[in-house]
Amino acid sequence: MFKNYIKTAYRSLYKNKGFTAINILGLALGLATCLLIVFYVVDELSYDRYNTKASRIFRVNEDLKLGENNVQYAVAMPPLAKTLKAEYPYVEDATRIKAAGTTHVKKGSINIVENKVGFVDANIFNVFTLPMIDGDPKTALLEPNTVVITESTAKKYFNTVNAVGKAIVFNDKENFKVTGVVKDLPKQSHFNFDFFVSLESFPDSRSNEWLRSDFSTYVLLKDAKDSKKLTASFPAFLQKFSGAQMQSELGMSIAQFEKSGSHFKLYLTALTDIHLTSNLTGELSANSSSQYIYIFSAIAVFILLIACVNFMNLSTARSSNRAREVGVRKVMGSSRKDLIFQFLAESIMITLVATVIAITAAAMLLPAFNQLSGKEIVLTVDTLKWMMPSLLAIVLIIGSLAGSYPAFFLSAFQPIDVLKGKLATGFKGGGLRSFLVVFQFFVSILLIIGTLVIYNQLNFIQTKNLGYNRNQVLVVKNLGELNQQAKVFKQELTELPGIKEATMTGFLPTNGWRNTRIYFKDTNFDQKKSLFPQSWEVDADYIPTMDMKIVKGRNFSNEMITDSTAVIINEAAAKFLGFADPINKSIYQSKGGERKGSTPNIRECRIIGVVKDFHFNSLREKIEPIVLTYGQNNGALAIRVSTSNITGLMAQIKDKWNSLSPGVQIDYSFMDQDFDASYRSEQRIGTIFVIFTSLAIIIACLGLFGLAAYAAEQRTKEIGIRKVLGADVSVIVAMLSKDFIKLVCIAIITASPLAWYVMNKWLQDFAYRVTIHWWVIAAAGVGALLIAFVTISFQSVKAALANPVDSLKNE
Template sequence: MIRNYLKTAYRSLSKNRGFTTLNILGLSLGLASCLLIIFYVVDELSYDRYNTKAGRIYRVNEDLKLGENNVLYSVAMPPLAKTLKSDFPYIENTVRIKNAGSAHVKKGTASILENRMAFADPSLFDVFTLPMITGDPKSALAEPNSVVLTESTAKKYFNSISVVGKTLAFDNNGFFKITGVIKDIPQQSHFNFDFFISMSSFPDSKSNEWLRSDYNTYVLLKDATDSKKLEASLPAFLNKYSGDQMKSQLHMDMGAFEKSGSFFRLNLTPLTDIHLKSNRSGELSANGSVQYVYIFSAIALFILLIACVNFMNLSTARSANRAREVGVRKVLGSAKIHLIAQFLTESTLLTFAATVIAFVATMALLPAFNQLSGKQITVDAHTLGWLIPALLLIVMFVGAIAGSYPAFYLSAFQPIDVLKGKLATGFKGSGLRSFLVVLQFSISIFLIVSTIVIYNQLHFIQSKNLGYNRSQVLIVQNVFELNKQAGVFKQEVKKLPGVVDATLTGFLPTSNWKSTAIYFKDASFDQKKALFPQSWEVDENYISTLEMKMAAGRNFSADMLTDSSGVIINEAAAKFLGLKDPINKPLYKSNGGEQNVANSKQLHIIGVVKDFNFSSLRDVVSPVVLTLAHNTGALSIRVRTANIPALLVQINAGWKELSPGVQMNYSFMDQDFDASYRAEQRTGTISLIFSSLAIIIACLGLFGLAAYAAEQRAKEIGIRKILGARITAIASMLSFDFIKLVLLAILIALPTGWYLMNKWLQGFAYRQDIKWWVLALAGFTAIFIALITVSFQSIKAALSNPVESLRSE
């Protein structure tokens, strides 16, 4: 019986090759797109889940509000980890990780810059699942100047993993003993370091200060349910240990501090929430956003829905032509259950074929998708373990849904009614098909609106006046490698043809170098008036090199000795301080300890620089204080030459002369800026691609339905032509049935798209409003696409010979 069903299904599908091809193509496109997005979403959701104890690991965060300044930290105090473990018996273990920045590591005569280095406590391997290949995980990080490498790093420097006991030289001034080699950390981790240096190598780690935060601190609970109990205990715990230092330095206890409108709190973030739900200061790496997971999940669902709707529309349209076949089968004794089984077999067979094609297409497109999305997704045995059952469920579900209409609806008619032609067919006869067309075009129009809004916002970000000029700025990284020669290097570079200016500092609007400090407006040291801004060390060429604009006062001058106690503030700082004329007004910078004149440095404001964006455009520009100091983090060079490669050769030659054997690393400021918004750029590109695919799939369905409608009205068209109807009139008549459905879809989709994308834009402090033309463009695009799709079939039907359609009459 099953063999007969399959044979009949094959013959039926072969007979209607056009509909079969459209059905399979549309569904396979939809499934392939959906699979790629599912891979992306699964990858994002899998971060840190490789840890066997992931459900019991939490990071301790710090929230600080000082006056009107509110900062969310992912780091905590130096003594916190040890104290938590001793005070709470339900904490199994704790560990601290601190980003160690970058260093040059010796390999023979070469010196290689390594950026993925961290200090870590010995308990690192008890908390996180970092399998050790060689070495003892219990003692690997116990001694000072010991280091654990990843497998690929060990092979990079020694071509072997048998390296325990060997040493590495960092920055030509320190030797570290290798005490272990671990497997490479999975890509899906919120930290990914190649070198773990013993925390005891870092003297500050022994500090007992409770009013500053520098260490990413994690707790491993004995039971995950204890997290709420721990979080509830943290206020009293913090008051117990930080209270004395707060009274000494701020002259108030925690209660008075909070009554003043400020607060100092600790809270917990589950390890598996860090990548998608945390965007705090001090993160160990750039995290993702759960918002994009929602966006891509919705796109995947929409595409699959459009593809399934398309499939059902074409299946039901084609099945109506088989009404007489059903009548004949029933007259010849075919049972209703056999008719149902036949139709379900055909739709399932079609779905299976589309699924196989989609899977092959997905595997072929995965490398390109990885490059586009910045992922390293692979399909392994574990992936296939959930993917194959999911695909089989899709085959059964879509096949059953698409085949249900002909199976249960047509098989229910009486044979005599069917054979007499009393069964209504045609496009107008199906409210279900009309509803499905409206649904799929509503989704398509919504995707068009979303894509335009995302691209407009990205263009706005890239073209917005940021308060500085990021173009034509070359940044030479890690100039501190030159030691005392950094200033000489700057002066030599400034003499080169094509160099306009240069500034020596690591504090740049596009860098990760950040530093905060506490400033007071006057000697009263009133906490309510405390300023907690970014405090950056710059030189006298900073503002001119970055082409910033002064709002008042003047720039730093190397010729004015008093500028060593001068500061330049931005407009946001001036506004916060309530100073209409801030020039020559005093500022008191806290040096830590008790807040008084003796423990502070008196400064004076010499200028106000116009606000410039130094963080994401999702955030409002916050106060910044620039101080004149020697900082060798990087050398930023404003260039004006058509031959940048030649200039780079000259700069590199100057570098090698001062630091032979150490490689010069550089970037361009505009590229660094673009990298900050790479996630949004990828989102825009992926949205454009998959929105286009969704529209193509919808058009395939519309094309098939238009062909079906023209076929059903062939005799009507023939009679109209004989009676003198023009081709344009006939084409318009056939097109109107579809266009009115698209117009209805526009009325539904445009308000929905406007509302949801407005919600998305609220996440940006600086954004473009959705213009009326965006909605108009989306609507006209949908109408134009529908007209092009339907008109082809309508004109073809209108040009047909009426004799062919009326021959049987």
């Protein structure tokens, strides 16, 4: 019997090849797209879960509010980890990590730039799952000048994983002994180091400062539930260990500090939440956002729904044409149960074929999707373990739902009514189909408006005046390798034709290297009059090279010795300080250490200029106060070029570099590329939105195409009569199109307010953003109407041009 169902289903589907192809193609597209999005979401949700103790690991963060300034840090104080372990019995262990930044590692006669170097405590292997394949994790990092490397790094530098006992040279001068080799970290990790250097090599790691924060600190609890208990204990903990230093440096207790409206707090973030929920100052890597998980999940659900709606729509539409078949079958002795199984078999067969095509397509498109999304997703046995049962369930659910109308509705008709033609047919009689068409275009319009808004915002970011000129600025990132020769390198470059200006500093608007300091408006150290800005050390060439504008006062000068204690502030800082004219006013900085009686140990800084506000954070954030101090910082060299022969100029710059630092590779980029990289996630989201929106529209149009063909087929004789009576093609096209266009208009009216609300909420994440103008909604609506009309017109024109004799001669 089952074989007969399959055979009959195949014959029926083959007979209606057009509808079958549309059904399979639409459903396969929807399922393939949904699968790709599911792969992305699963990858995002899997971050840090490779750790076997992940559920019990928490990172300790800081929340500092000083007056009106509030900053949250992903780093904490040097002695915090060992103190937490000593103080609380439910803290099983605690460990620290500190990123080393750009480091050069010697291989033979050359130095290779490495950015995945981290200082770590020796007990890191007790907390995180870092399987060691050579060496002893208990002793590997106990001594200074020791390092554990990953498997791929061992092969890269020593051509073997058995690298224990070998030496690695950092920055052309520091020798470290390899004491262990661990497996490569999964990509789904919020830190991804290739070199784990013993923190015993880092003198500041033994500091007992409780008012300084520079170590990512993690606690491993004996029970995850103890996290609430630990969080509740933090106020008393800080009072006990940092209170004395605060009294010494600020002249007040923590209670007085908090009474003034400021606060200094510690709080926990679960390890598995870091990647999607944390975006604090001092993160070990750029994290993602749970917002994108929600957006992509919604898109996946919507696209799958559109595909399923398509399938159901076409199945119900075609079923009306099979009413007489049902009548004949019932007269010939078929039971209702047989008819139900027959219709369900056809539906499930289509779904199964579409699913197989979808899996194949998703696997083939995965490399391109990885490149687009910046992922490295691979299909593994574990992936198949959850994917195959899920897809099987989808096949059964979608197939059963799509086949339920013909299976249960048509099979219930009395044969005599069906054969007499009493079953209502035609598009107008399909209330369910009309609702489903509205739903499809409702979702499509949501996606169209979302895509337009995202691209408008991205264009706004690309074209906004940032307060500096990022174009034609070359940044040499590893200037520190030149040591004392850095100034010579800068001087020699400024003499080259094609170079206008050059500035030597590691603090650039696009590089993410940040530093904050506390300044006070007066010597009373009143927090309400405190400023907690970015504090950047720059030279006299910084503002001209960045093409920034001085709006008051002057720039630093190499000729004025007094500029060593001078500062330049931005407009945001001037507004915050409330000076009518800030020029020649002073702000004060605590130098730390013991107070001399009631006199704080302070440094006076005289304001000599105000620079026009410039963006140095994401446009998601408002421009914050910044203080530029005068000094020498060889973190990087920014060079403004003025030549079209960039290749020739770069060759000269490399020659100068090699003459001063042979064997060390120059590491450089262009500032506009660095700026674009900081918005890469938004650009990827925009591109993905366009692709998925296009797919949703294609799937919706496939369904509309099929329904238009069905409507034209149902009214073939009506069209023939109208043509005989003199109706021209335009009248017939309008007649066949108006019902569908009405449904699309309903979708536009209902979808537009929701799309405006959702995208307006998304834009709230940007401090600087576009406005959603009426024409965006109008453009999406007109676009949807045109797409729908073109889709419908193809079938309508075909029907209108048909010879009426062919449609009437059968009567």
